[in-house]
Each structure stands twice: as C-alpha cells, then as structure tokens.
Amino acid sequence: MCHHHNSSDSSSLIPSDREVLPNNVKPLHYDLTIEPIFENFTFKGEVTIDLHVLERTDYISLNSLQIEIQESKLNDIELKNIQFDVNKQIVTFKLDDHLVEGADAKLYIKFTGTLNEDMAGFYKSSYQENGETKYLATTQMEATDCRKVFPCYDQPAAKAKFTISIITQKELTALSNMDVKETTLIGDDKKLVAFNTTPIMSTYLVAFVVGELNYVENNDYRVPIRVYATSGTENLGVYSADIAAKTLKFFDKKFDIEYPLPKLDMVAIPDFAAGAMENYGLVTYRIVDLLIDPANTNATTQQRVTEVVMHELAHQWFGNLVTMEFWDGLWLNEGFATWMSWYAADSLFPHWKVWESYVSGTLQQALSLDSLRASHPVEVPVKKVDQITQIFDAISYSKGSSLLKMVSKWLGEEVFISGISLYLKRFKWGNTYTSDLWQALSEVSGKDVNNVMNIWTKNVGFPLVKVEEVDDKLILTQNRFLATGDVKPEEDQVLYPIFLGIRTSEGIDETIVLSERSITIPKPANFVKINADHSGVYRAAYEPARWAKLGQVGAEGKLTVEDRVGSVSDASALASAGLIESTSLFNLVRTWTAESNYVVWDSILNKISSIKSVFIFDDESIRKGLDGFVLDLIEDKFNEIGWEFSDEDDFSSQNLKSTFFASAVSSGHQGAIDFSVKAFDDFVKGDKKAINPNLRAVIFNYVAKVGDETTFEHLLNIYKTSESEVRIAALRSLGRFTKPEILDKVIALLLQTDVIKQQDIYIPMQGLINHKEGSLKLWEWLTTEWDKIYKLIPPSSSMLGSIITIATSGFTKQEHKDAVEEFFKEKDTKGYDQGLARALDRLTIKINSAKRDLGPVTQWLSVNGYSK
Incomplete structure (x- = not known):
C-alpha cells in the first residue's frame, strides 16, 4: 500500500x-x-x-x-x-x-x-x-x-x-x-x-x-439487496430495502465509484448496543432502526430509519473503502457518514427539508456537549482501548458533521463532493489521516482548507461572537463559550477563523471572516443577524434590544427557518449560561404566534420545556406559570390545525400537529387531555386505530403520568405484545408513573433482562427523569444496585456512561450534585470518567440556572399575567 x-x-x-x-x-x-x-x-x-x-x-x-x-x-x-x-x-x-x-x-x-x-x-x-x-x-x-x-x-x-x-x-x-x-x-x-x-x-x-432468518429481496440496484430478520418479521424490511437501492445508486453516482461488493445484506438483530453497524456488505441494525410498517409509523421514525440506512451505506465508501489510520480519526468516519446521510436525504426526499432540522438537532447536540469543560477535540489523541469507546459521542458524530457542513457551505456543495470523490479515489482500499481529506478539498477548491480546519478540529470548544452596536458601527468579538459561563483567560487562547455570514435586509455578506479577537464594521441600516442559516459552529450574543428586534423581523418573515431556529437555540444557551436573562428568550419568541414551521415550534417549545425542568424541585407555581405562557403561545395555531390526521397531511404538517399536541397535553390543555384518556381507553378495548402513530408516545406518557395499577398493566402488556416502535413508546411511558408503589415496580423491571433487554434499559429511565419522584427513585436504584448494573453493563460498553448521565440529569440542586460526587468518589471510573465529568458539568449548569432564574422568571410571568 x-x-x-x-x-x-x-x-x-x-x-x-x-x-x-x-x-x-x-x-x-x-x-x-x-x-x-x-x-x-x-x-x-x-x-x-x-x-x-x-x-x-x-x-x-x-x-x-x-x-x-x-x-x-x-x-x-x-x-x-x-x-x-x-x-x-x-x-x-x-x-x-x-x-x-x-x-x-x-x-x-x-x-x-x-x-x-x-x-x-x-x-x-x-x-x-x-x-x-x-x-x-x-x-x-x-x-x-x-x-x-x-x-x-x-x-x-x-x-x-x-x-x-x-x-x-x-x-x-x-x-x-x-x-x-x-x-x-x-x-x-x-x-x-x-x-x-x-x-x-x-x-x-x-x-x-x-x-433462523428470512429475507425480503430488492433488485432495483445492480447487485441484490436483502433485508434479513427473524421469521415472520422480514416483510417489515421492504421499506429499508427500497431506501438502500435508491441510496446505493445515489452514492455510486456522487462518488463516481461503484459499490464494490457483490451483494448488500442488512440484518435486524434483537440485541444490539448501538443503532447500526456498517460491516462491509453485511450491515447489522437494532430492530427499530431497520424494520418498519410505513402505514403504522410516525413521521419522525420513518425519517430516522431512512437516515440510519443512508448513514451506514455512506460508510461502505467512507470508512470501509477508505479507512482512518487509527481511532483518533474516528470523526472522519462518523462525521462524514452523518453529513452524507442528510445530503442524500435532502436530495432524495426534498420535502423533509433535513437541513432545517439539522440546525435544531445535530448542531445543538454538538454545541451542547462542546460547551462543557469535559468535552474533547474532534481529532482526539487515543492511546488506550478504554478511551476508544468513549469517543463514539456527539463530538465525533455531530460536531464532526457540523464542521463538514461549514466547509461544504464555504467551498460550495458540488465542489465539496468532487473533493470527496478525489479523496476516495486516491486512497481506495487504503488508510488516511484527516489532513488527506483537507488536501483533496484544497486541490479542488483552491482554498487553504488545511490551515482553517486544523484550528477547528484540533481544539476543544467553540467561540461565542458578541455583537455590540456603537453609533454607526458594529463591533464583533470572539471568546470561548462555556455553558457554565465561567471561562478562564487560559481557556480562551484559541482564535477561530469564523465565517460570519452577515444577514441584513440586503441579503447575506459571506465575505467577512473573523479570525482575530475583534473587528469593527459599518452597521447596516435595518437589521443585522450573523451566522446566516447557522452553518457556522459558534453562538451569537446580541444586546437585549437586538433580541427583541430579531423577534420582530422573525415574525415579519425576514429570517429563514434556520435563522429562526438558530436564534432560539443561541438565546436559550446564553440564558442557561447566565450571559443573558431567560426572559430575553421569552421576548424573542412571544410574537411568533403565527409561526407555521414545525422545526421552529419544536425549538421554542423544547427550550421553554428545559427551563421548566430546571424548576422540577421548586415550587409548582413557576412551572404552572410557564404552562400558561405555552398555552397562550400555541393557542391560535393549535385551534386552527387541531390533532385530527388525514392522508392529505404531508410530513411537516404531521410533525406540526404532533409537536403542538405534545405541548398542549404537557401544559394542561383540557381538550387534548380528555382526548388522550378516551383514545387510550378505546385503544386498550381493541380499536388499534384509535391512536394515530404521531400521537402515540404523548398519549402513553400522559395516561401513565396520572395512571394507576390498571394503566400500568395495560402499558406493560402493550410493551410485551407489540412490534418495534409501539413497544418502545410503551416502555418509555412506564417511567412516567408518579405513584410510589408503581414506580417501585418500574424500577424493579430495570434489571429483569427477561423483560427489558439490556440494550433498552435506558428507555424507561428517560421517562423517570421527567418528574422529581422518578429522579429520586432512579438515583436510589443506581446507588443501591450499582454492583449489579456494573456487572450487567461493563465499562467497556459506552452504555454505562449514558446510564450515569440519564440517572443524574433530572437533578437541579446542590445537594444532588454533592450526593453524586460522594457516591463516585471511591469508584474506579475507568471507561466512563468522561460521562461522569459531563454529568457533573450539566448538574452545575442546572443548579446555577435554577438559582439565577427563579426571581426574574417569576417576575416576568407575573408582569405578563401568567402567575397562578
């Protein structure tokens, strides 16, 4: 070689x-x-x-x-x-x-x-x-x-x-x-x-x-594609086999290299630690990420299955044909397959508009993890085996793909793809370093990709760009962003080359790059927003008056979906770090009642919901006040669209209805609550069409929250007797029960591997952390059963870190954090030390937010008439 x-x-x-x-x-x-x-x-x-x-x-x-x-x-x-x-x-x-x-x-x-x-x-x-x-x-x-x-x-x-x-x-x-x-x-x-x-x-x-496996076969592509599953479930593989055929054709053409193996098999495996694995020619999947019945599946799940298949098939070239030299190049593999799966989804399913949800999903996962001290650079020096499993995280996948998104925007998508094709042809069957990719991209674009990208991949963290207005000038300054809001000078040495993408009423100026600490430019007349469409990996901070102004231009339709989503996310992150008041976020979105894009609504409602979760251990009244604000925000739009689904509903309208319905139920909308109770009752009595797949999880969660023994038996039975997606929704809802004697039963199930597979243990846990009773029970379980958990899920599996993260993530008080530190003080944390450090960082952020926000949020709710 x-x-x-x-x-x-x-x-x-x-x-x-x-x-x-x-x-x-x-x-x-x-x-x-x-x-x-x-x-x-x-x-x-x-x-x-x-x-x-x-x-x-x-x-x-x-x-x-x-x-x-x-x-x-x-x-x-x-x-x-x-x-x-x-x-x-x-x-x-x-x-x-x-x-x-x-x-x-x-x-x-x-x-x-x-x-x-x-x-x-x-x-x-x-x-x-x-x-x-x-x-x-x-x-x-x-x-x-x-x-x-x-x-x-x-x-x-x-x-x-x-x-x-x-x-x-x-x-x-x-x-x-x-x-x-x-x-x-x-x-x-x-x-x-x-x-x-x-x-x-x-x-x-x-x-x-x-x-004992059966298969369905698809012959729309040059080589046969088969989906294998245990007997009787293989017909649920038709959808994925079809996606695979379309995707392989697409990649053949884009990379200008034919898929090199004589066949492609995809197999649904009942026990699977990750989502899927790109083994050459024999891709294995967790059942829920491969087998679906499109007629009984919600829009999000269908999109997820599509993207997972596309991600694994992108690896057949990027990773399998050309492979990183060692695991510190893992991001090359994973970041690229992630970017490529959206690129394919955007080309083959344009109505999904995946780049819009990229801004609210992947980009935020990347920024959220990378704003912790316990993050790591995208290119991370790996020396020992136990470090390798820990880098399969949101930095390698989400930040990696976000940086590629940034490069593809800078160079242009077609130039970017031709650089990838050159790289794959040059190193076919070989191994590479990150610099090989930058070299190929430099050659096709004529730009110095290597020097720009090294700064982004070799350093931990990302910048916050502060926009200050002085007379007729804008001063733009970059500093490291930490979610704990306490950056020390020695942590703020790196200066990033930041593509500013300045949006004004005239359009976007892509020419300005902020590569020093601070620059001054003329102030545009009407409005200004940096990081147009959020293809840059950084956050923006404006002065309080400017947030309200952005809200106004957003409501007037002068910002793209990506801009609206990104602004909401930036405001939320800055508020959580104490750099602006949470009320700036409320003021930004309160005029957006006519918003019709589900990605924007998802972001708004999620951010308010995370502010709500900060007060889970405080007086009920502040949460009730926030519920009132939410109901007020969504009222007009919700009354207009309702929660009835028809075959005419396209992807985005299905998503919008389910987003609103979820928020209405969790904020106490009586109509939506009555409907949930009745629909569940009909469902249990045998009318399987009583619950639309898009509302299933919300309804299961609600009836559990207020439910008794009978509801528990019903949901447990649905979990035991249903297929993939319905099972998971029922399993997650078990964590929502609040009655102590039912919670004890749920907790007891966590280690019964004959009932809940080890791969799914975290799913009911995700329900438990939504209420204080659940959070406390879960922590008690983790500390009491630690030796059993440790044996069942060894530190060599990345799942142990996830379990610690989930089990601590409902907490909001200093005494909770003290208890976590105390418990792990004497433990050997090899294999999950990163996960633990991140969990503690996130606790600090919540503790500070709860203390800081209690006064201002209470006052804002009172002034605006939402106090209960």
Missing part, C-alpha cells in the same frame, strides 16, 4: 505511547472457519494467517481477548511458548528461530470462545417466537472486539483479505461480508458455508450472523 505521506509527516501524527502491536510482521490474508455451538453458547474456530515479515524477529504478537488457544503452528511447526497479556489484550507466540525480513509465513491457530451476552465480539441474541425463546449468533467488532472472536491484527490500518467459512446446523442461515461460494453438507445435520474472499479491509468490519 503506497501512502502519499512523507515519513516525517505521518510518524509525527502517531503518539509514541499508543498501545499498538509491534510492526515486525503484517497480515495479508486470514482463512477463518468458525462454528457457533448453541447448546452451550460457545464457539470453536481455526484461522490461518498469511504473514509478510517486515523485520527480522523471533516472536509474533496478535490481539486476543477471552479466547482459549488449543494449538498453534508456524509453517506447520508447533509453537509451545505462548504468552498472554490480558491487560494489553495481546497474545505473543515466541519462535525457536528467527523469521527474516521479506519472508512469508503461515500462522495457524485453533481456538475456542464463549458466545457472550455483552453485545460485543461474537455474541448471542435472544428473541421470542410463539412463546419459545430462540437464539441467533451475531458479531459486533467495532471498535476493538474482533480480538474476542479470533486472534488478529485488530487495528484499522492492518488491512487484509478474509476468506470466511461457517459451520452450523443445516436449517440455519449463515451470512458474512461476502456472497456464498459453496455449501457442503457435513454428516446428517450440519453444513459448511464457504464465502468468497473479501477485498482488503479492516478487522472491525468483519461480520457473520447465524440463525
């Missing part, structure tokens, strides 16, 4: 203390045969690795973890001296003699392992069919779990070819990355399925699935 790097360049990028395998030999090809044994949930296998010797050596080291080696040979001579370093996850074979540089060698290993329950490596997944528990075996190798399946060079840059064979019962389906070459019967009841050899690829993309 010839890299376009001079050696000084690439070696300086690799930290010297990175835990990696020695570079004395390299793998060229793996011949692997593996057999899952369902009777006792083990597997056995043998692998022959063709090696090329790079330097004279008397040992070979591979990654290996939780695997027992029965026998090993080098060039047919048995190896006796084998050493395991469990901590570093390495097995070393000592040789009697030396291998010389340039030689080739064959290493044979026979081994066994356990089909685990950790959703990592080669694991078992269970499901119910006609009251019987059944199992399938599947893999999840990313980031570093291929070493749990067979000894290998488990690093992204150690690409090789794989010839895989699977031995299993003859009635089961066996799938792998490639198509089947031949199937041979063994004895009466077994078969060996041999697959064709893969192209050169990384170990983290190797995959196989074995179980």
Whole structure:
C-alpha cells in the first residue's frame, strides 16, 4: 500500500505511547472457519494467517481477548511458548528461530470462545417466537472486539483479505461480508458455508450472523439487496430495502465509484448496543432502526430509519473503502457518514427539508456537549482501548458533521463532493489521516482548507461572537463559550477563523471572516443577524434590544427557518449560561404566534420545556406559570390545525400537529387531555386505530403520568405484545408513573433482562427523569444496585456512561450534585470518567440556572399575567 505521506509527516501524527502491536510482521490474508455451538453458547474456530515479515524477529504478537488457544503452528511447526497479556489484550507466540525480513509465513491457530451476552465480539441474541425463546449468533467488532472472536491484527490500518467459512446446523442461515461460494453438507445435520474472499479491509468490519432468518429481496440496484430478520418479521424490511437501492445508486453516482461488493445484506438483530453497524456488505441494525410498517409509523421514525440506512451505506465508501489510520480519526468516519446521510436525504426526499432540522438537532447536540469543560477535540489523541469507546459521542458524530457542513457551505456543495470523490479515489482500499481529506478539498477548491480546519478540529470548544452596536458601527468579538459561563483567560487562547455570514435586509455578506479577537464594521441600516442559516459552529450574543428586534423581523418573515431556529437555540444557551436573562428568550419568541414551521415550534417549545425542568424541585407555581405562557403561545395555531390526521397531511404538517399536541397535553390543555384518556381507553378495548402513530408516545406518557395499577398493566402488556416502535413508546411511558408503589415496580423491571433487554434499559429511565419522584427513585436504584448494573453493563460498553448521565440529569440542586460526587468518589471510573465529568458539568449548569432564574422568571410571568 503506497501512502502519499512523507515519513516525517505521518510518524509525527502517531503518539509514541499508543498501545499498538509491534510492526515486525503484517497480515495479508486470514482463512477463518468458525462454528457457533448453541447448546452451550460457545464457539470453536481455526484461522490461518498469511504473514509478510517486515523485520527480522523471533516472536509474533496478535490481539486476543477471552479466547482459549488449543494449538498453534508456524509453517506447520508447533509453537509451545505462548504468552498472554490480558491487560494489553495481546497474545505473543515466541519462535525457536528467527523469521527474516521479506519472508512469508503461515500462522495457524485453533481456538475456542464463549458466545457472550455483552453485545460485543461474537455474541448471542435472544428473541421470542410463539412463546419459545430462540437464539441467533451475531458479531459486533467495532471498535476493538474482533480480538474476542479470533486472534488478529485488530487495528484499522492492518488491512487484509478474509476468506470466511461457517459451520452450523443445516436449517440455519449463515451470512458474512461476502456472497456464498459453496455449501457442503457435513454428516446428517450440519453444513459448511464457504464465502468468497473479501477485498482488503479492516478487522472491525468483519461480520457473520447465524440463525433462523428470512429475507425480503430488492433488485432495483445492480447487485441484490436483502433485508434479513427473524421469521415472520422480514416483510417489515421492504421499506429499508427500497431506501438502500435508491441510496446505493445515489452514492455510486456522487462518488463516481461503484459499490464494490457483490451483494448488500442488512440484518435486524434483537440485541444490539448501538443503532447500526456498517460491516462491509453485511450491515447489522437494532430492530427499530431497520424494520418498519410505513402505514403504522410516525413521521419522525420513518425519517430516522431512512437516515440510519443512508448513514451506514455512506460508510461502505467512507470508512470501509477508505479507512482512518487509527481511532483518533474516528470523526472522519462518523462525521462524514452523518453529513452524507442528510445530503442524500435532502436530495432524495426534498420535502423533509433535513437541513432545517439539522440546525435544531445535530448542531445543538454538538454545541451542547462542546460547551462543557469535559468535552474533547474532534481529532482526539487515543492511546488506550478504554478511551476508544468513549469517543463514539456527539463530538465525533455531530460536531464532526457540523464542521463538514461549514466547509461544504464555504467551498460550495458540488465542489465539496468532487473533493470527496478525489479523496476516495486516491486512497481506495487504503488508510488516511484527516489532513488527506483537507488536501483533496484544497486541490479542488483552491482554498487553504488545511490551515482553517486544523484550528477547528484540533481544539476543544467553540467561540461565542458578541455583537455590540456603537453609533454607526458594529463591533464583533470572539471568546470561548462555556455553558457554565465561567471561562478562564487560559481557556480562551484559541482564535477561530469564523465565517460570519452577515444577514441584513440586503441579503447575506459571506465575505467577512473573523479570525482575530475583534473587528469593527459599518452597521447596516435595518437589521443585522450573523451566522446566516447557522452553518457556522459558534453562538451569537446580541444586546437585549437586538433580541427583541430579531423577534420582530422573525415574525415579519425576514429570517429563514434556520435563522429562526438558530436564534432560539443561541438565546436559550446564553440564558442557561447566565450571559443573558431567560426572559430575553421569552421576548424573542412571544410574537411568533403565527409561526407555521414545525422545526421552529419544536425549538421554542423544547427550550421553554428545559427551563421548566430546571424548576422540577421548586415550587409548582413557576412551572404552572410557564404552562400558561405555552398555552397562550400555541393557542391560535393549535385551534386552527387541531390533532385530527388525514392522508392529505404531508410530513411537516404531521410533525406540526404532533409537536403542538405534545405541548398542549404537557401544559394542561383540557381538550387534548380528555382526548388522550378516551383514545387510550378505546385503544386498550381493541380499536388499534384509535391512536394515530404521531400521537402515540404523548398519549402513553400522559395516561401513565396520572395512571394507576390498571394503566400500568395495560402499558406493560402493550410493551410485551407489540412490534418495534409501539413497544418502545410503551416502555418509555412506564417511567412516567408518579405513584410510589408503581414506580417501585418500574424500577424493579430495570434489571429483569427477561423483560427489558439490556440494550433498552435506558428507555424507561428517560421517562423517570421527567418528574422529581422518578429522579429520586432512579438515583436510589443506581446507588443501591450499582454492583449489579456494573456487572450487567461493563465499562467497556459506552452504555454505562449514558446510564450515569440519564440517572443524574433530572437533578437541579446542590445537594444532588454533592450526593453524586460522594457516591463516585471511591469508584474506579475507568471507561466512563468522561460521562461522569459531563454529568457533573450539566448538574452545575442546572443548579446555577435554577438559582439565577427563579426571581426574574417569576417576575416576568407575573408582569405578563401568567402567575397562578
């Protein structure tokens, strides 16, 4: 593999203390045969690795973890001296003699392992069919779990070819990355399925699935596309198979490189830790992210499934064909696949207007996490395995994709795509550094992408641009933004090149870049708003009078949807950091009662709802007052559109109705509440059409909130007997119960893995943190059951950090934070230290907001007639 790097360049990028395998030999090809044994949930296998010797050596080291080696040979001579370093996850074979540089060698290993329950490596997944528990075996190798399946060079840059064979019962389906070459019967009841050899690829993309699976096939594309699922659910894969065909055609054309494999399989897996995994040619998914019945699915879920499929298929080029050199380049993979999935969705489903919801969703997730001290740069130096799982977060995905959005806006979308195509062609089948992408983009655009982007990807955090008006001038100043509002001078050294995008009544001026601390420009006559359309990764702060003015021009229709959404988000974040009053946010949006865009309403109502959640442990009256404000805001529009759905409702009107309905119910709108109670009653009595899919979650949540034992039994039963999306809505609603004796039952379910799958444990938790009783019960559960939780969800899984984040996120008082710090003081936080630090940061923000806002918000509500 010839890299376009001079050696000084690439070696300086690799930290010297990175835990990696020695570079004395390299793998060229793996011949692997593996057999899952369902009777006792083990597997056995043998692998022959063709090696090329790079330097004279008397040992070979591979990654290996939780695997027992029965026998090993080098060039047919048995190896006796084998050493395991469990901590570093390495097995070393000592040789009697030396291998010389340039030689080739064959290493044979026979081994066994356990089909685990950790959703990592080669694991078992269970499901119910006609009251019987059944199992399938599947893999999840990313980031570093291929070493749990067979000894290998488990690093992204150690690409090789794989010839895989699977031995299993003859009635089961066996799938792998490639198509089947031949199937041979063994004895009466077994078969060996041999697959064709893969192209050169990384170990983290190797995959196989074995179980009772059926499929639907789509032939609209050059190669066959199949969606596999457990028997009887495969017909729910028709939608995703169709999306996959359209998406592969789209990417073939855009990248100007054809999808290189002979088939594409997508499989719904009952137990799955993430959302989906882009294994080359065999993409695996959590059931809810792949299988849907479009006729009974709400608009948001349909969009999510589409985007997940597009995200995984973008990876077939970006990540699988061209791969980051090591995990510190993870953002290249994930940020790009995220950006690309919207680009595809925007082209194929223009009526979704995904770039509008990008501003309220992804961009805010990025800014929210990156405004904490416990954030990290987009390019993060990763040295140890336990650091890798923690970077699969909103920085790698959301900030990464937001920076790409910024570049694509700067260079122009078509130029950006042709730069991507050049990059993919240049490094096809190889490994890259971030600088390779900037280089390709510089070549096609003629702009200095490298120097601009390095500042954005190598530093933590982002700027706040303050807009001050002095006479006929505007002074624009950048400083670091922290959500805690307490930036220290030493944290504010970096100056970013900021594309200001200044919107005035004349249009947008894209020419001005703020790359120093402060600049002064002439003040436009009518109005001014910076960061037009919010394609810049920063926040803007205006003077109080200017927020009200933005509200006015917003109401007059002079700002785009992106501008309206972005302003609401900026105002909300500044208020939460104490840089402006929360009442500035109220004043910005109170005149927007005629707003008709659901993304804007979503933002407004979410922000008010998060202010409400800050007072969850305070006097009820302030929350009631905010409810009154919300009902007043939505009244005109809500009366006009109501909550009846018809086939004429397009995507955005479905979303608008469900947004309003949710807000009406949570703010105490009697009509919407009465409807919820009746609709649920009819639904339980057997009228499955009584609840529109778009209102399902809201209605389930409400009846739980006021519900008794009977409601609990109903919702638990709906959860147990329904398909994907309905199940999840019912499961989440269980957390909304407020009666203590029902809460105890909900809490007791959290660790019953036969009722709630480990992958879904966080879902009822998301319901619990919406009320103070739930928050307190959840924390009590976490601290009492910590040892069990830790065993069930080990720190090697990124889920542990999420659980800590959720379990603490309802809290708003100093004594809560003290309790959290006290509990974790003596614990070994390896594997979730980032998650804990972020949770504590977020607690600080809430505590300060609650203290600071109590007075001003109470007064504003009183002056405006909303006090109860």
